[in-house]
Amino acid sequence: MRFCPKCGARVILKRRDNLLLLECHRCGYNAVVDENVREVSEVTTSRFEAVTIVSGNTENIRALPTTTAECPRCGYDKAYWWMVQTRSADEAPTRFFRCVKCGYVWREYA
Ligand SMILES: [Zn+2]
Ligand SMILES: [Zn+2]
16 A cells, blocks of 8 residues: 555556556645566655755746656646756666646656
8 A cells, every 4th residue: 555645645556558657636646656666655755755856946947948748737748857866876867847837847757
């Protein structure tokens, strides 16, 4: 059983293609679970918190480049993007998107 890191509600696990998606119906939180990694929910949660922090620190990111990416929250198809090196330096940098329309921030799941 998994719980939403944002609001604490029980989340639903869904399978789409090869991905396991974690979805909260109360607050709309969602994340992709990497089945190759154990303790995935912790990993995903900490990364999501990192995203949130990034989002808070980049309120004036209008200079960032935009790209075509569909916002998981509102469906708008343009987003700012930037690269972030996650906690372990031996990992490839992760690309983050921020919806131009609603400001939702998410990461790219390569
Ligand atoms: Zn939630
Ligand atoms: Zn959006």
